[in-house]
Each structure stands twice: as C-alpha cells, then as structure tokens.
Amino acid sequence: MAKSAFLKSSIAKKYWMALTGLFLCLFLVGHLLGNLQLIFSDALHFNQYALFMTTNPAVKVLSYLTYASIIFHAIDGIVLTVQNQKARPVKYVMNRPGKNTIWASRNMAVLGTVILVFIVSHMVTFWAVMHFDEKMPLQTIMINSNGPGLPPQEFYLTTDGGYLPKAQVDQGLIKIEHRTEFHDAGAKVKLKEGYKDLHKITVDFFKQPKYGLIYTILYVLSMVVLGFHLYHGFGSAFQSMGANNPKYNGLIRNFGYAFAIIVPLLFAIIPLYIYFLLK
Structure with a gap:
C-alpha cells in the first residue's frame, strides 16, 4: 500500500520527470553531434550516419527508450501541472511570482507543449520520411565513366560500395527495392540498400523558395523555447533527485545555464547555415 502511494505521489513523479529529462539531455547531445555533419561534413557521411541510426540494433533500442522517455516526460509534466493547480485552487492575495x-x-x-509540437512536426518531416517513405530519393554520385572528354554518368550509391547507373534505374531496366535488394533483368542480385538521401531531404526542406525562410525561423524560435525549458529544467532535475549540496549547486547551475545556451544555439545554427550559406 505504501509502495503504491509512493508511486502515485508528486515526489515520485518529479523523480521520474528528472530522470527522463536528464536522459533526453543526453539524447540532445548525441543528436546534435550527428546533425552538425550537415555543416562540417558531406552528404555521403551524413547519409551513412542516418543509415546507421536507423539500422543498428543497439541504436534502435536507445531510440525506443527515447520515444518512451519523451511520452512519459510529457504526460508526467501535464499530471504534475494539474496536481499543482488543484493543490492551490485559491490564489494567494499577495501573489508576486516574479519575486520568487x-x-x-x-x-x-x-x-514543454511547444517543444512537444515541434518534436511531432520534426518527426513527421524527417523521421517518418526516412523510415517509411518508399519513394524517398537515393543518393547519387557523378562518375566520369564514359571516357575523356565525355560527360560523366550519374550513379546511385549502394551501401556495399557499389554503383547502379541512374539512367537504367529510372527507365525501369534495373528495379530497386530501397530497403533490401536490387533486381536486375528479373534475377535477384543480393546487394545492400542504397543510401537514402536524408541530406537532400533536409537541405531541400530549409531551402524551399516559398517557405524555407519561414521554416528556418520557426526552427530557431523552437530552439529558443528549448533553451528556456532547459534553463530551468536542468538544475531542477538534480534538485528533484536530491543532489542539493551547497558545495556543488553553483557548478550544476552554471553547467545547466551553459548547456541551455550552447546546445539550442548549435541546433539553431544548422538551418540558418543551410538557408543562408549552403550552396
């Protein structure tokens, strides 16, 4: 009975809120390091990273844990907010929240609600396309295989280091199953899948002539919101878990402030770079 009461208590909810929040902070760092390849690397390496993140078994387990943490963190936050409002149905006569x-x-x-809306829209735009869109483009590369002085041919890259002539694929002479194997002249030739071109999808999204600037601004504003959320949430998570020691409070607080500024700022720089600087 006591155990059940504890699990339903606001203290337990704050504890799990803190744990999922800190885990999601780790996810943010990993996701940021991958996305920074859009600035500091090329399309092939970014697409290799995207393929690894969607096929590696260990990463898949972490991904499911991340999805569960996002859902739990959001629901827990809503429940705590409702509980806090019910615990104080009548506002204080002298209420100066800005002072305290x-x-x-x-x-x-x-x-948190704004961030959740951003996560859902972000996953629909990129994650769902990467996982489920059978028409998602594959990465191509130009190779000068026709001889000196002749125009290069465009090939699809395959993950085993091979190439397929794009012209033949587009004409239906070679049929592609994006996920598993390639078919040539009716005979199944076992090859690893081509690289799904998430780099192109991402760049094209932010460089749209009509809406690219709007999407870029909305992304940057979402990162500002994330920064404010982290600004309070990081230090609050440690307090909820009982890590409240005058000897370390200042260090945790300052690290949290730096994290809340640097991580969202670096995320925000990526779409700005794509829209304004990427050729």
Missing part, C-alpha cells in the same frame, strides 16, 4: 521564481519555471508546461 524565474519566468521559465512558471511556464514549463507551456514551454
């Missing part, structure tokens, strides 16, 4: 708490701490539910 920072703006981010008073609006964590709103900030």
